[in-house]
Amino acid sequence: MTAEKYITIPELAKLLGVSRIAIYNRVKKGLIPATRIGRNYVITDKTVADILGSQVSDHGKRQIDDAVHRTVREYGEVLKLLAKE
Numbered sequence: 001m002t003a004e005k006y007i008t009i010p011e012l013a014k015l016l017g018v019s020r021i022a023i024y025n026r027v028k029k030g031l032i033p034a035t036r037i038g039r040n041y042v043i044t045d046k047t048v049a050d051i052l053g054s055q056v057s058d059h060g061k062r063q064i065d066d067a068v069h070r071t072v073r074e075y076g077e078v079l080k081l082l083a084k085e
Contacts, residue, residue, distance in 0.1 A: 006042035009034070016051070 009027065013020040026032045027041055032051065034041040072079065 005045040006035075007045065007048050009041050009043070012043055012048060012051075015048070 007015070009023045010020050012032075013023045016023070023032065024041075027034045027043075032043060033047055034043045
């Protein structure tokens with residue numbers, strides 16, 4: 001039996017780079033499943049992985065790929081020189 005790991009709302013907010021209030025609001029709306037333990041909410045590591053995995057859409061991934069290719073095309077030689085240092 002494996003024990004689930006948990007993360008708190010402030011920790012998730014820091015990880016995602018958003019405010020704690022934004023995470024609390026999402027939990028209250030049911031957008032982020034959380035369990036209340038005493039006065040605190042906790043979120044399972046599986047839920048955190050799902051959130052992080054869904055943060056970048058297919059369109060966002062294409063934009064990232066395009067930006068990387070454009071950067072390599074425009075600055076390829078400079079990047080190679082920097083890599084040698």
